[in-house]
Amino acid sequence: MTKLDEKEIIRIFADKLGIADLDDVVLLGKGVVFKTDMLVASTDVPDSMEAWQIARKSIVSCVSDLAAKGVRPHAAMISLGLPENRTRPYVEGLAEGFAIASKEFGVKIVGGDTNKANELVIDCSMVGFASSGKIPTRKGAGPGDFVVVSGMFGLPPAGLAILMQNTVATGAFKKQAAESVLVPKPRQRFGLALAKYFSSSIDSSDGLAISLYELASQSRVNIAIENVPAAEGVEKFAQENGLDAHELVFHGGEEYEIVATIPRSKLKQAMAAARKAGTALHVIGRVQRGAGDVFVGKRLLENRGYVHFRMR
């Protein structure tokens, strides 16, 4: 029996359930935006992560996906699978992380469900309200649009390497990279201020390459990256450790940046809105006619994501 990969599994469900539009969030009737995300300890959590950080991170994924659509979360529910050996400090640590995230992202946690499980599993469901009754999808990018991002890439993949492998890293970079994994910062301000200008958008938690390919393929256009958004220090870190910086920037993961396209006619307004909101807006490329390919300079980008923390 051949093993199924995640794409095949999603395809089986989407076909059987008649889900035509695969996006991270779903817009229901009455402007209700709905999102769910599951965190599983054995694949999503490095050993050095503390309980409050794990709980907070389970909220970050949902916040980030909603932010990419310009939606402020309204309420969240948490379903917990807890191993038998849970201790009071551990459970209190989780609760503390949820409380921190609730305050940090302005989302009210209204309830949930607790269960006994073989490993820690946290499922976060979130509901928000779309102020204008619509949200950007993955398929609205048009030729001529600018490709923008909310920040630079490569830091969390470097952080993972630092946390889980024997890599050499110096003080500030080491701390910043590790922190980007343990306490990720979704780009809520960026999304809330700028989504109204997006022709398409996605969060980048599956990696920059995958995110660009999603926008390109669902919009049936090509994307040409002209400025590679590498975070400061990533190139040096890669060189010192015999790693590939291109790999860290494009095929890493756990990066809660927003990747979006903005029509040429709206770029100036978007720039002004970003300045006003005190958030960075980086133009990294252009949308072109095409069939769903992504180029970095003249080179075709590989369409693949990152490898999970632990391979089993």
Add this chain to the structure above:
Amino acid sequence: MTKLDEKEIIRIFADKLGIADLDDVVLLGKGVVFKTDMLVASTDVPDSMEAWQIARKSIVSCVSDLAAKGVRPHAAMISLGLPENRTRPYVEGLAEGFAIASKEFGVKIVGGDTNKANELVIDCSMVGFASSGKIPTRKGAGPGDFVVVSGMFGLPPAGLAILMQNTVATGAFKKQAAESVLVPKPRQRFGLALAKYFSSSIDSSDGLAISLYELASQSRVNIAIENVPAAEGVEKFAQENGLDAHELVFHGGEEYEIVATIPRSKLKQAMAAARKAGTALHVIGRVQRGAGDVFVGKRLLENRGYVHFRMR
């Protein structure tokens, strides 16, 4: 380190997050009703359950909780944790179960999340819209109200005993009891037709005793059960197997009946509405002044639920 039970865990989260009203579903702004429920294979699934039945059951829990509040589900999202050894027929079986539930309960499954996990975990999140902008809670029962249920109790606990232990059971009862575990039927029609008459309500998936105590304690009243709602054949099955029928009826679980209270002034209308909807409405007792106790006849009922399928 002492082990925490589920109540203590819920208390830690509720306190830390400031969740005052613990109910199964939550009414958000704009009449949005929100619910989440996690199914974990190692505690919630008997071995003989097929993939489609497991998937369907993960939807049933949410449907049942919404039904108790008179809310028709609008959309659901499914988060899946799948073990590595998943096969295509198994995944297709799960997808089939979701599709069956989607059709059966009129809920559109709009998306979700798939993950690798050590065991099968299915989290279902559901959103519905409250037609009147409000829903019955657990704390509205008043002295004089009638206590009603949507059906009889004891069949699923008997079914569990049949599926998992060496019990003696005859043809029709055996089949019916096993079926009640494998293909549970939430009381959607009952809830949708009658919720407008409820002063308080809850679904009974944690067991009849727990459900009655929840209504009694949250409403700060006593409940007196006069007619024990034992399903046909449960007493005989209990006798033949040296089991306690009272235990099966009150302290079983996995029963997706609705337990509610109806003010005296509305009972006649509710009866008529039940007849019109072709659903049974059983009066089993009365609400009295008190501090949250439940009596069966003159005997104080024990406030405890059922024991999970597998003790680990």
